[in-house]
Amino acid sequence: MDLRQLKYFVQIAESGNFSRAAEVLRIAQPSLSQQMKNLEEELGVELLLRHARGVTPTEIGQQLYDHARRILEEVERTRDVLRSQSLTPSGRVSVGLPTSACRGLSLPLLAAMAERQPNITLHIVEAMTGYLDDFIQMGRLDVALLYDHKAFKHVAWTEMMVEDLMLFAPPDHPVVAQGSISFREMFALPIVLPGAPNVMRTVIEQFAARHDVVPNAMACDSLPTIARMVCSRRALAVMPHFAFSDEMARGEMVAVPIVDPTPSWRLSVVVSQRTMNARGSEAVAKVMADVIAEMVSAGVWQAKLRGDRARPEAARVPIR
Structure with missing residues (x-):
């Protein structure tokens, strides 16, 4: 059993049939079917129930799916950690934006990131601030823009405006x-x-x-x-x-x-100290702070910048 087989199995389980999974994975369907047959023979168990509508995981298959998802996520997180150690920020960074700001901020942020930090891939999550606050505390988000956020020890913030x-x-x-x-x-x-x-x-x-x-x-x-x-x-x-x-x-x-x-209310750019990509997260927070300050200064975003936060290069403030 290898990572490739786990990736194939997860995609089949999520797609519900071999043909759709083969399209997503960009491999031939017979090859994909053979890979799953080899995996079932190696493990000595039936992982997928075949039926007219496609396939569903067996009880044991569902257990493998849960484990495989965690393994693949951990592999991806490990890759991001190693990439983040390079001099150039890179890797995937998850960014939480509140619903009231997401429509206006997401496109300028994406454009600025493409120009200033092209090696970073953003995953934007839109939600109400309360949910984003919880996600950042748990480390499920790397960076977020929060209104009147709760002060906990696992985050650092720049109060913007x-x-x-x-x-x-x-x-x-x-x-x-x-x-x-x-x-x-x-x-x-x-x-x-x-x-x-x-x-x-x-x-x-x-x-x-x-x-x-x-x-x-x-x-x-x-x-x-x-x-x-x-x-x-x-x-x-x-x-x-x-x-x-x-x-x-x-x-x-x-x-x-x-x-x-x-x-x-106050708005802050918040960084989780549980992030697996510290360098990338700091770079995203810096670009986000820059973009927000530029939008406020241009009158696009009506708000009052906080003191030296009026300068995009304002420093991050750690929580005590």
């Missing part, structure tokens, strides 16, 4: 003509926020508690659905300006400032 939260409404909504709305008055309107434990909900609820306001709001964890709710006049949304830049450019929404007081 402070972003004001705004109220989004259709262009013909009466609140747009007002020009602004107070934080307290806002909750007399139908408001939609992500549900708990999303960071947005937590920030708004804690901010409301400090100002003796009851934050009555619907819950929805889908940014596209929130956008549709606003456009259809079912609710108004509280989000950072950057979250709905596409909709505003198309004239579908208007961002109304929230005043007396204005809620805000």
Whole structure:
């Protein structure tokens, strides 16, 4: 049994039939079938159940699949570790981007990485900040952009900026003509926020508690659905300006400032200290910080850069 056979078996199990697996692996189907026959004969067990729709792993085959996936992942991680020791950052780096920033940041980040760090392959993961925070703590992500992230010992961060939260409404909504709305008055309107434990909900609820306001709001964890709710006049949304830049450019929404007081949150570029590709992760974090600072300075991203973070070369801040 060798790594090639394990790779073939995993692909067959995931594809559900030999022909599809052969296409993905770019080998002839008879050769693939022979490899699996040899593997079953070597192990003395039946690994795959053949049927009209394709194949499924037997009980023993499922055990082999679980072990094989872990082995292949560990081989890939080992390869990344060794590559990361070279002078030039390289290998695969997983990057978590919050839903509210992913649409606007992912393409500029990918373009900048292709230009500045072409030997690094990015794996972008989009999710709500709470999930990304957990993933970075566990080492399932190498780098992430997080809002008001939790401070744990297994990460290091660069606090990039402070972003004001705004109220989004259709262009013909009466609140747009007002020009602004107070934080307290806002909750007399139908408001939609992500549900708990999303960071947005937590920030708004804690901010409301400090100002003796009851934050009555619907819950929805889908940014596209929130956008549709606003456009259809079912609710108004509280989000950072950057979250709905596409909709505003198309004239579908208007961002109304929230005043007396204005809620805000902090954004940080976070690096897991459990990463298997430290050199690559640091390089990605640096490029991400550069890109964000450039977008803010150009007015594409409306936010306030933090002190010396206004310079793209700002240094990383380790957690105590």
